[in-house]
Amino acid sequence: MERVPTEVVTEIRHGIMRVSRRMRTARAPEALSSNKLTVLGHLHRNGPSTAGEVAGAEGQRPQSLTRVFAELEAEGLISRARADRDRRQIVLALTEQGVDALRRDVAERDAWLAGALAGLSETELDLLRVAARLMERLGE
Incomplete structure (x- = not known):
């Protein structure tokens, strides 16, 4: 495969x-932190998980997320319980409040994006849909 020109890589990265950045700044000031959203999103996609599973999937160490887990539990967004197979392990699970918080955040970002996309042509929207699928693939 040919090498991708640096200017193409730079242009895509900048975009x-x-x-x-715009999606982050469009969120309400009281919105959940990105680390909290990462944890909630993981639990939503993958179901109950240990701290190590969440951290590993997100490229972090469990110790780095200890405070985030504690805050999410204190806010009623996740629960902790002993694992059935290994009672020494703690399993984190999304609560109904956590699901609601995640839905609100997604809705807020989707509303901003829908407004931003509103001025584009059908061709531009189709092109972005193809690009989105490619970015999904790259992210895996």
Whole structure:
């Protein structure tokens, strides 16, 4: 496969970063932190998990997320219980409040994105849909 020109890589990276930054700044000031959303999103996609499973999937160490887990539990967004197979392990699970918090955050970001996309043509939207699928593939 041919090497991708540096200017193409740079242009794509800049576009991704700019949209990501805009989506973050469009959120309410009281919105959950990105680390909290990462944990909630993981539990939503994968179901109950140990701290090590969550951290590993997100490229972090469990110790780095200890405070985040404690805060999410204190806010009623996750629960902790002993694992059935290994009673020494703690399993984290999303609560109904956690599901609601995640839905609100997604809805807020989707509303911003829908507004931003509203001015695009059908061709541009189709092109972005193809790009989104490719970015999903790259992210895996």
